[in-house]
Amino acid sequence: MREEPPVLLRGVSYAYGEGALRRPVLRAVDLTVGPGEIVLLTGPSGSGKTTLLTLIGALRAMQEGSAVVLGQELNGAGEARRMALRRRIGFIFQHHNLLGFLTARQNVAMALELDPALDERARLGRAGAMLEAVGLGGHADHVPAQLSGGQRQRVAVARALAGSPGLVLADEPTAALDRASGGEVVRLLRDLARSRGVPILMVTHDPRILDIADRIVAMEDGRIVEAPAGAAAD
Amino acid sequence: MNEMAAAPKLLPWAPERTGEGTAPPPYGPGGGGEAPRPGRGRRLLLPLRLAWRQLRAERARLFSALAGVMFACVLVFxxxxxxxxxxxxxxxxxxAMRAELFLMHPLTTASFRPEPLPRARAFQTLALPEVAQAVPVYMAQVxxxxxxxxxxxxxxxxxFDMEAGAMRFPGLEAVAEALKRPDTVAFDIRSRPEFGDxxxxxxxxxxxxxxxxxxNREVEVVGLVExxxxxxxxxxxxxxEVNFRRLVPQRRASNTDLVALRLVPGADPRAVQARLREILPRDVVVLTHEELVAHERRYWEEATPIGFIFGFGSAMGLIVGMVIVYQILFSDIAAHLREYATLKAMGYxxxxxxxxVMGAALILAGLGFVPGAALSAALYELVGAATYLPLGMTPGRAVLVFGLIFAMCAAAGLLAVRKLRDANPADMF
Known part of the structure; x- marks a missing residue:
């Protein structure tokens, strides 16, 4: 069942704009993320990392190439199929993007409201357990404004994992955090994902967190370049 | 951050606790293609709850939205x-007339400006055995x-002839006898105060x-009617009748303005109406009481700007209310674009x-209508007492206004929904 890799990209190209303004950002990218693998995507600004992440996350329609994510071919997939796929992916953004008018528990439960198999009690129960797992059991009824930056991002981690995703996509989750809390958040994410066998694809510029990766992929000018020497994972 | 350190050891999802191992997630919607169809209740109730939580979080914004809805509500009411x-x-x-059928000149547009009809028509109707009484009614502005x-x-x-009983106003019976005397009138106590106390x-x-x-004649006021x-x-x-002719001498005695027909008990007004239409010449129309009132009402609704003016006023109130609700919903979306985009990324x-958004609009409609209707009912009392107009809350109007306010908020919601397009999760990374 888990033979095929969660993410399998072959010859993915993407360009913004039309005609003379056409600006390619991805050129024939091949990338594989294996089951349970934690892959960090690095590279300078404008190298296409973020576009790649939005394509894998089914947030953007494909143009060229083949991308099979969690068994779903994305080239030619319509909005409904992409929406269904997004429900099986956990997203963590640069900012926590929590709903300010909901408590931490309700925010996490939002990830479960799309699952018709769960009732309100089951949702809140699982959300509470997930908050325990990120060490915020005592803050479940706080709204985001009452939490610190690191705590909010941990709620976002809990939300991303609450729906039992088959893949976690993270975009510079430590960018808005100080060194200590940033490191805690990504290590927590790594531990939780690893214990559940969920692969992670994370875009980051942050050299302090490179050690969590199984593999580091560097991008430049829309292409995957060789992994930087000495950055191999443990 | 100290609670962090212990967290990994307490994993409730840890494989050794749940026995899941590294198996694929047991829950989570759908295995692939189509998303499962949620039930109708959760499709509507969960968004409604989210809308309510969002509205509730910002009290000042909620109250200004409710004030806008209330304003529109009161204005329309x-x-x-x-x-x-x-x-x-x-x-x-x-x-106030109590008769089953009426004769009127076909060109009469409103009762205060009647076209005269031959008085003889009144007596011709007595040819039918069903017609018990034919009472000519004279009207003029003096x-x-x-x-x-x-x-x-x-x-x-x-x-009119006081004894025929074709009219029934409060106070009429007390003055009927005195009105038989020459040059006597009864004054309508609900006339405007400019006529004197x-x-x-x-x-x-x-x-x-x-x-x-x-x-231009001296008359005696013998009593009051309403x-x-x-x-x-x-x-x-x-x-x-006779005093009327004294006061309005230029009117020909052979003409009258309206004829009230009282039928014998048990007669069918519709059948008599049809029969009268056959036998009477075309210089009169035969109307039932409802038709007569409706004819008069239609004149005021259609031949005067009154109906339009109040309709226009209502529309203005609804538009102002819609703009306020739209503003509130729009700024709510604009302030939460990032969060909405995140929800879309999560598969919403x-x-x-x-x-x-529509749920928020309808919550505002409901919450604004209730105090708006209560305030309107109080204002009806207040204004009715000051203007002598028969103002009052009727269930039919309450239902109508609720429908209008509901539609107003729904329209504002539909306009605001367009702003959701800006919540694009691809722009989030």
Whole structure:
């Protein structure tokens, strides 16, 4: 069942704009993320990392190439199929993007409201357990404004994992955090994902967190370049 | 951060606890293609709950939105209330008539400006055995001199045979006998105050005859009746046929303005109406009581700008309310674009988020309507007492206004939903 890799990209190209303004950002990218693998995507600004992440996350329609994510071919997939796929992916953004008018528990439960198999009690129960797992059991009824930056991002981690995703996509989750809390958040994410066998694809510029990766992929000018020497994972 | 350190050891999801191992997630919607269809209840209730939580979080914004809805609500209630009250008062004289059928000249547009019809038609109807009585009613605008100030003003004079019982106003029976005397009238106590405090003068006269000038003639006010002022007539007074002719000598005795037909008990007005239409010439139309009132009402609705003015006022209120609600919903979306985009990234559909916005609009409609309706009912009391207009809350109007406010908020919601397009999760990374 888990033979095929969660993410399998072959010859993915993407360009913004039309005609003379056409600006390619991805050129024939091949990338594989294996089951349970934690892959960090690095590279300078404008190298296409973020576009790649939005394509894998089914947030953007494909143009060229083949991308099979969690068994779903994305080239030619319509909005409904992409929406269904997004429900099986956990997203963590640069900012926590929590709903300010909901408590931490309700925010996490939002990830479960799309699952018709769960009732309100089951949702809140699982959300509470997930908050325990990120060490915020005592803050479940706080709204985001009452939490610190690191705590909010941990709620976002809990939300991303609450729906039992088959893949976690993270975009510079430590960018808005100080060194200590940033490191805690990504290590927590790594531990939780690893214990559940969920692969992670994370875009980051942050050299302090490179050690969590199984593999580091560097991008430049829309292409995957060789992994930087000495950055191999443990 | 100290609670962090212990966290990994407490994993409730740890494989050794749940026995899941590294198996794929046991829950989570769908295995691939289509998303499962949620039930109708959760499709509507969960977005509604989210909308309510969002509205509740910002009290100031919620209250300004509710104030906007209330404002629209009160405005529409007042406009529709005035409209109904004015139409009702315009037909109060005709509504007070107690007869099954009426004869009217086909060119009469409104009762205050009647075209005369041959009085002989009244007696011709008696050819039918079902017609028990035919009562000619005379109407004219005559001048009235305010007994206190001497100022002149036109008043509606209604003349008819007091004994026929074709009219029923409060107070009529008490004055019917006195009105048989020459040059006597009964004054409508609900006439506008510009006609003078006739009731007060009558009380102070203490039985002595109260002489006033009407239609260039000295007449005696023998009592008071209650009819009500209208658009067409600022005031009313009633008298008998003969006195009417004395006050309006230029009118030909062979003409009348309206004929009230009373039928024998058990007669079918519709059948008699059809029969009368066959036998009477084309210079009269035969109307039932409802048709007569509706004819008068239609004149005020269609031939005057009154209906349009109040309809326009209502529309303005609804537009202002819609703009306020739209502003609130729009700024709510604009302030939460990032969060909405995150929800889309999590797999929430555009339709779900649209239902959240529409849910917020409908919550505002409901929460704004209740105090708005209560305030309107209080204002009806207040304004009705000040203007003598028959203002009051009716269930039908409450339902209508609720429908309008609901539609107003829904329209504002539909406009605001367009803003959701800006919540694009691809722009989030």
């Amino acid at each position: 007042m406009q529709l209330g005035f409209r109904a009250a004015l139409f009702e008062s315009a037909t109060s004289l005709l509504s 001048s009235w001199r305010n007994p206190e100030t001497g100022a002149r003003r036109m008043i509606q004079l209604v003349g 006739v009731a007060g003068l009558l009380a102070r006269a203490g039985g002595a005859p109260l002489k006033v000038e009407a239609g 009819i009500g002022a209208s658009f067409g007539a600022d005031g009313n007074m009633i008298t008998n 559909s555009d339709g779900y988020l649209a239902r959240v």
